[in-house]
Amino acid sequence: xxxxxxxxxxxxxxxxxxxxxxxxxxxxxxxxxxxxxxxxxxxxxxxxxxxxxxxxxxxxxxxxxxxxxxxxxxxxxxxxxxxxxxxxxxxxxxxxxxxxxxxxxxxxxxxxxxxxxxxxxxxxxxxxxxxxxxxxxxxxxxxxxxxxxxxxxxxxxxxxxxxxxxxxx
Numbered sequence: 001x002x003x004x005x006x007x008x009x010x011x012x013x014x015x016x017x018x019x020x021x022x023x024x025x026x027x028x029x030x031x032x033x034x035x036x037x038x039x040x041x042x043x044x045x046x047x048x049x050x051x052x053x054x055x056x057x058x059x060x061x062x063x064x065x066x067x068x069x070x071x072x073x074x075x076x077x078x079x080x081x082x083x084x085x086x087x088x089x090x091x092x093x094x095x096x097x098x099x100x101x102x103x104x105x106x107x108x109x110x111x112x113x114x115x116x117x118x119x120x121x122x123x124x125x126x127x128x129x130x131x132x133x134x135x136x137x138x139x140x141x142x143x144x145x146x147x148x149x150x151x152x153x154x155x156x157x158x159x160x161x162x163x164x165x166x167x168x169x
Contacts, residue, residue, distance in 0.1 A: 002131030007168035008144040009127045010154055011136035016120050017059070018079050023071035025110035034108040041095035042070065048091045049074075056089075057081025060138035069110075075138035079117055124154035143168055 024042075026035045042063075049058045058081070061074035076082040086092055103109050125135050132141045142148065145168065152159030 002133075004129055004131055005127075005141075006129055008165065009130070009132075009136060009141055010144040010148050011123075011125050011127075011134070011139045012142045013118075013120070013123065013135065013139040016078070017118050017138075018076040018082055019116040019118060020074040020076055020082055020113065021071060021116075022074065022113040023069055023111070025069040025112070027068075027110055028108045031108035034103050034106075037102065038095075038099060038109050038111070039070065041091070041098065042072070044091040045089065045095060046072075048089060049085070056085050058085070062134065062137075073134070075135060079115065082115065121156055124151045126151070126154075 024035070024038050028034070046061075046063075049056060049061075053059065057077035059075040059077060061072055063070055063072045086096075099109075099111065123135065126144050127133055127136055127141075136142075144154075145165075147153050149165055150159045150161055
């Protein structure tokens with residue numbers, strides 16, 4: 001289990017980056033022969049990404065289960081890195097081809113992705129009494145104090161806290 005870090009923290013990222021949200025949805029529970037292979041294809045891709053993070057430009061990610069599927073939130077150094085993996089990653093290409101051939105547009109299983117290009121300094125986040133998570137895990141986990149105390153300040157604007165901020169331990 002991840003260690004909870006008491007206090008308020010935020011993330012610091014050098015330069016621009018990409019947030020990539022990808023997942024699948026089970027539309028027909030009884031079509032196990034369709035959705036189980038899609039679900040099982042995720043693990044080899046994640047292993048490939050984590051083994052070759054630096055080379056691929058993959059920074060980190062997290063996965064979230066829902067009642068009908070799985071969503072992954074990933075952080076990439078650039079769109080070019082992400083696209084290169086999508087077009088050349090051995091495990092991704094296999095999963096993509098298998099999906100198109102075995103599932104296609106039949107409606108049994110849905111897949112989706114969303115890509116967000118984030119310019120330098122155009123993000124903000126806060127983590128209070130949390131393990132290192134999300135963007136802070138992909139980048140640097142830093143105290144949310146001073147210029148990083150409020151959402152406005154984290155975005156380079158002005159703004160006083162709406163309520164008093166407790167001191168970090």
